Amino acid sequence: MSEPKAVPISVQVSSEAAPLRSGLLRQILKRVGSNKRSMIGLWIVTLFILIAILAPWISPYDPLEQNMDKLLQSPSLSHPLGTDEYGRDMLSRIFYGSRISLMVGIVGVVISVVFGVALGTIAGYFGGRIEALIMRITDIFMAFPGFLLALAIVSVLGPGMMNLMIAIGIFSVPSFTWISRSAVLSIKSKEYIEASRSMGAKHSRIIFKHIIPNSIAPIIVLSTLRVATAILSASGLSFLGMGAQPPSPEWGTMLSTGREFLRAAPHISIVPGVAIMLVVLGFNMLGDGLRDALDPKMKV
Amino acid sequence: MFNYILKRLLQMVPTLIGVSLLSFVILQLVPGDPAELIAGMDASPEEVQIIRERLGTDQPLYEQYVQYNLQLLKGDLGTSMRSDNPVLQEILERFPNTVILTLLATLVTVVIGLFTGVIAATKPGSARDHASMAFSLFGISMPVFWLGIILILVFAYYIPILPSGGSSEFKHFILPALVLGISSAAVLARLTRSSILEVINQDYIRTAKAKGVREWLIIYKHALKNAFVPIITVIGMEIGNLLGGAVLTETVFSMNGLGRYIIQSIQFRDYSAVQGSILFVAFIFVIINLLVDLCYAAVDPRIRYDRKEA
Amino acid sequence: MKRKLLEMKALKTYFHTSEGVIPAVDGVDITIYEGETVGIVGESGSGKSVTSLTAMRLTQGKVEGSVTFDGKDILALSEKEMRTVRGNEMAMIFQEPMTSLNPVFTIGDQIREAIRNHRKVSRSETKERAIELLRIVGIPRPEQILYEYPHRLSGGMRQRVMIAMAMACSPKLLIADEPTTALDVTIQAQILELMQQLKASEGTSILLITHDLGVVAEMCDRVAVMYGGQIVEECDVLTLFTNPKHPYTQGLIKSMPTLDTNERRLYSIKGSVPPPGSLRQGCRFSPRCEYAQDICHERLPQLETVEDGHTARCWLHSDAKEAIQ
Numbered sequence: 001m002s003e004p005k006a007v008p009i010s011v012q013v014s015s016e017a018a019p020l021r022s023g024l025l026r027q028i029l030k031r032v033g034s035n036k037r038s039m040i041g042l043w044i045v046t047l048f049i050l051i052a053i054l055a056p057w058i059s060p061y062d063p064l065e066q067n068m069d070k071l072l073q074s075p076s077l078s079h080p081l082g083t084d085e086y087g088r089d090m091l092s093r094i095f096y097g098s099r100i101s102l103m104v105g106i107v108g109v110v111i112s113v114v115f116g117v118a119l120g121t122i123a124g125y126f127g128g129r130i131e132a133l134i135m136r137i138t139d140i141f142m143a144f145p146g147f148l149l150a151l152a153i154v155s156v157l158g159p160g161m162m163n164l165m166i167a168i169g170i171f172s173v174p175s176f177t178w179i180s181r182s183a184v185l186s187i188k189s190k191e192y193i194e195a196s197r198s199m200g201a202k203h204s205r206i207i208f209k210h211i212i213p214n215s216i217a218p219i220i221v222l223s224t225l226r227v228a229t230a231i232l233s234a235s236g237l238s239f240l241g242m243g244a245q246p247p248s249p250e251w252g253t254m255l256s257t258g259r260e261f262l263r264a265a266p267h268i269s270i271v272p273g274v275a276i277m278l279v280v281l282g283f284n285m286l287g288d289g290l291r292d293a294l295d296p297k298m299k300v
Numbered sequence: 301m302f303n304y305i306l307k308r309l310l311q312m313v314p315t316l317i318g319v320s321l322l323s324f325v326i327l328q329l330v331p332g333d334p335a336e337l338i339a340g341m342d343a344s345p346e347e348v349q350i351i352r353e354r355l356g357t358d359q360p361l362y363e364q365y366v367q368y369n370l371q372l373l374k375g376d377l378g379t380s381m382r383s384d385n386p387v388l389q390e391i392l393e394r395f396p397n398t399v400i401l402t403l404l405a406t407l408v409t410v411v412i413g414l415f416t417g418v419i420a421a422t423k424p425g426s427a428r429d430h431a432s433m434a435f436s437l438f439g440i441s442m443p444v445f446w447l448g449i450i451l452i453l454v455f456a457y458y459i460p461i462l463p464s465g466g467s468s469e470f471k472h473f474i475l476p477a478l479v480l481g482i483s484s485a486a487v488l489a490r491l492t493r494s495s496i497l498e499v500i501n502q503d504y505i506r507t508a509k510a511k512g513v514r515e516w517l518i519i520y521k522h523a524l525k526n527a528f529v530p531i532i533t534v535i536g537m538e539i540g541n542l543l544g545g546a547v548l549t550e551t552v553f554s555m556n557g558l559g560r561y562i563i564q565s566i567q568f569r570d571y572s573a574v575q576g577s578i579l580f581v582a583f584i585f586v587i588i589n590l591l592v593d594l595c596y597a598a599v600d601p602r603i604r605y606d607r608k609e610a
Numbered sequence: 611m612k613r614k615l616l617e618m619k620a621l622k623t624y625f626h627t628s629e630g631v632i633p634a635v636d637g638v639d640i641t642i643y644e645g646e647t648v649g650i651v652g653e654s655g656s657g658k659s660v661t662s663l664t665a666m667r668l669t670q671g672k673v674e675g676s677v678t679f680d681g682k683d684i685l686a687l688s689e690k691e692m693r694t695v696r697g698n699e700m701a702m703i704f705q706e707p708m709t710s711l712n713p714v715f716t717i718g719d720q721i722r723e724a725i726r727n728h729r730k731v732s733r734s735e736t737k738e739r740a741i742e743l744l745r746i747v748g749i750p751r752p753e754q755i756l757y758e759y760p761h762r763l764s765g766g767m768r769q770r771v772m773i774a775m776a777m778a779c780s781p782k783l784l785i786a787d788e789p790t791t792a793l794d795v796t797i798q799a800q801i802l803e804l805m806q807q808l809k810a811s812e813g814t815s816i817l818l819i820t821h822d823l824g825v826v827a828e829m830c831d832r833v834a835v836m837y838g839g840q841i842v843e844e845c846d847v848l849t850l851f852t853n854p855k856h857p858y859t860q861g862l863i864k865s866m867p868t869l870d871t872n873e874r875r876l877y878s879i880k881g882s883v884p885p886p887g888s889l890r891q892g893c894r895f896s897p898r899c900e901y902a903q904d905i906c907h908e909r910l911p912q913l914e915t916v917e918d919g920h921t922a923r924c925w926l927h928s929d930a931k932e933a934i935q
Contacts, residue, residue, distance in 0.1 A: 137318075140322070143586065144582065145537075145541045145544035146544070147541070147544035148547070152326065228441065232443055236444070239445050240551060240563055252445075255443075255446060259449065259552075263457055269446070277442050277446070503704060503710045504712040506710070507772070507775075508723075509668060510701065511701075511724045511775060515689075522715075526713065526714055601713070601759045601761075602761050
């Protein structure tokens, strides 16, 4: 048997520095694919995204169209999920509601990621006073439970979809700050960063070329899980009247108005809740699966 | 140990200052002039000015902040714009209900969560492990307010054995505590499971086995005490979430607690009540965090003596 | 004639993993007599640790073959019965003293637990016995150490505590899995000396797992060399160093640097240890063996007696070779 030949140095360094190239990506996709839980999650999420995108085409009725002679009807063939207190078709309202929930959740988390990762990376990379300041503020925010924080923000800004998105965007920032700082700290100490620095690379180059690609894994996992939290919180805030206002078909709002008719027409409250649970379940399963696929020992 | 407590108490101070500053800043961000809001639409400019002087909002910001802190130190959390009563008094009337709810919910969380986590961790990969984790997954995905509504449907309407609202008697607390508790139990179950699994693979568990310690003792004595640190962290975090969830639960079950008070204050634009409540809640959190830290020290001797060695 | 204390015959330990079935221990025979110190030598991946864990039934793998301890069929015991053996008649100490003690309980608690598991004694008696044990293993101020937590002790001290716990019930057999590997050299010597003393005073037999030939030279009466999950040579310690037969053993001995080594380069056996599970036909050492012949690559040699009390698993020293060819 012959010994393996020595690998040229340049190949070694670049393969170290860009670990998210095709080989690793394929491996990750394979692991996600083989994990049943994450596949179910992926299907659920995809299903809801499709519903949200195609809502105008697949809804049998106009979600805002009132029908005074069809109030509070139980599920039937013509209205598979029944009608609400204004005679509006529940199924269509659920479909349109998915647009709201998904948009708030995803946009909210995107905002959080942008700000959180920026703050965390700066804190972790530059260290010293900057880090201390950023982390102290983050700690104060993290000491508060997320939902109350979002509530406080929305109460200041006033109700409405836009403000809801902002509130959701802000309340996840501390988590991303924390996690990207941890990731940066653990990568900063690796040798190839020192090698880069000694070759004279600029800070921004090091950050974008080495640090961010390597810290992406926990960020992806956290993003998925935070979308789940965001959707739950957003519907909770809407339930309290802080988010989307009627007649908007937001699931939380629907649940809230349905309370009045709980005895007569429980489906008005039950159905949106099931929708929320399914979509959140989907994102949670997907997030779990991603976490297992990327690194089972990741502390997210 | 005493030094540790002292150190933690001192660390509380900047956090409290930060929170009061934050609270002050947030209130300043509210659009509109509070004096005008109170005076109403048809008030004359003079009337508004009188109210402004009374509120102190005509002073420069710096002075307002100082006044604000002085008031805080005296325990004055402002006056409700809605009822004209001191905010602190209104909070204290309602806070006990929230406390009882949260404590009961914590009990439910700890009992169900720990138990589920332990039975999952002791036979990883088994049917009971998968069942526990499925329960946990559903539990964290379910909206708390929806679960409350479902339970009201089942236990107050279909099988009318429990009340659907109110907070004057103990039985009013059963359903809400269950609802709140189950959501958090789901989170705790997962964490307990992974924490115990991690501990079980440690060398000192192998040593215990080699000494001939009984299986269940290994879990409940050797493993659990070590697994406690992350578990306590989660319990601490969950108490925070429980207080947050209390807002939703109190609304669903129409309970007279601090959570519902906050919501009502927001709906009525009673900003001083909101601000006072936020401060109060933040203060409670800081205390809870401190207690959680003390629990760590009680459980893990490494933290007690010398942080460095932990 | 000394009594057989531990006898492992045709021992196999398998693990089912996602990559297939891995036979970490693949047909091992070891006998330990009363009062002996037997060493198992090998590199990582040879299966030596798993062998010792199997003797105590501390592995998750599937076990075949037989393990007889003091006349008892260990593999047939119920878990409850096995618990009465562990820590009592057979005790074990491990490689990592830094992580082998439970960090949240005091030293005293842990030693006293070792006693209470197997003896019905009062609290004050366990306390006295714990202090006595700490004294025997050479820990200063035992009355105070009793109330200390493990993280306050150094690695050497912790290992002494481990030994104290293991000896608490005067076991007949002490299994030591690389007890000194994680310790500084000077502490190593102290721990080994302690073990010798205990053997002399208590009459305990020792099964010593190690990769360090220096430790073997100092402690063992007989030695078994393991490679690829099997024993490749077994003999008394003197013969091991003066007349090793198996090429692997010879390689090991040759790679030990000595004071009169004049070479500029240290000898090392070329190639590397195969990961467990990558089994091949023929002798497992053949890919790395200088003397390998065709038959070595094709057929697995058996363990055969080379001289009195000396066995080796090698075609070069096999009588059967001629019979096959």
